[in-house]
Amino acid sequence: xxxxxxxxxxxxxxxxxxxxxxxxxxxxxxxxxxxxxxxxxxxxxxxxxxxxxxxxxxxxxxxxxxxxxxxxxxxxxxxxxxxxxxxxxxxxxxxxxxxxxxxxxxxxxxx
Amino acid sequence: xxxxxxxxxxxxxxxxxxxxxxxxxxxxxxxxxxxxxxxxxxxxxxxxxxxxxxxxxxxxxxxxxxxxxxxxxxxxxxxxxxxxxxxxxxxxxxxxxxxxxxxxxxxxxxxxxx
Numbered sequence: 001x002x003x004x005x006x007x008x009x010x011x012x013x014x015x016x017x018x019x020x021x022x023x024x025x026x027x028x029x030x031x032x033x034x035x036x037x038x039x040x041x042x043x044x045x046x047x048x049x050x051x052x053x054x055x056x057x058x059x060x061x062x063x064x065x066x067x068x069x070x071x072x073x074x075x076x077x078x079x080x081x082x083x084x085x086x087x088x089x090x091x092x093x094x095x096x097x098x099x100x101x102x103x104x105x106x107x108x109x110x111x
Numbered sequence: 112x113x114x115x116x117x118x119x120x121x122x123x124x125x126x127x128x129x130x131x132x133x134x135x136x137x138x139x140x141x142x143x144x145x146x147x148x149x150x151x152x153x154x155x156x157x158x159x160x161x162x163x164x165x166x167x168x169x170x171x172x173x174x175x176x177x178x179x180x181x182x183x184x185x186x187x188x189x190x191x192x193x194x195x196x197x198x199x200x201x202x203x204x205x206x207x208x209x210x211x212x213x214x215x216x217x218x219x220x221x222x223x224x225x
Contacts (some may be wrong), residue, residue: 012193033213099209
């Protein structure tokens with residue numbers, strides 16, 4: 001299966017701490033994306049990193065990509081209660097192939 | 112732009128009834144995707160269209176499921192007859208192209224089949 005796998009499945013931290021989520025995949029990718037889903041809502045795109053990039057930042061988000069290990073990590077710094085959500089990685093491939101989503105990490109940030 | 116618009120947001124129906132879910136993608140997007148999300152199976156891709164043409168429907172679980180995209184601004188997902196195991200949240204998403212860009216999701220249609 002091409003599906004990415006997030007780790008851990010669930011994560012609970014205190015407000016102000018950093019949260020790190022990991023994603024592993026099996027086949028070569030064109031890009032990797034992270035999405036966030038608040039309870040009862042649709043997924044929202046957070047960040048896209050291409051296969052020739054190693055690190056990308058967006059506000060309090062930092063994404064790394066290690067294509068040799070076929071893995072990516074999403075770091076949320078100084079977490080807030082409002083960051084409580086599920087986070088999904090999605091792998092993109094060249095050609096006419098849609099994104100493949102993992103099962104997600106449920107993050108709970110306790111105030 | 113209003114984003115991807117799905118209707119209805121919630122649907123409760125009885126087993127055997129026909130269910131039609133609707134989606135209006137973002138104007139200018141040429142790819143449209145239907146997903147189903149459950150706790151057990153996560154997010155499953157059911158079918159996707161490119162330039163209004165169905166490209167891959169291998170994710171459609173059974174012949175009871177069908178999807179159409181009659182024009183660039185409208186798509187439907189139909190379940191006939193519905194069964195309790197079809198209860199899930201169904202998402203529509205649109206994008207420019209397929210796997211190379213950002214997907215924009217609607218807020219989903221929560222279906223409960225009694």
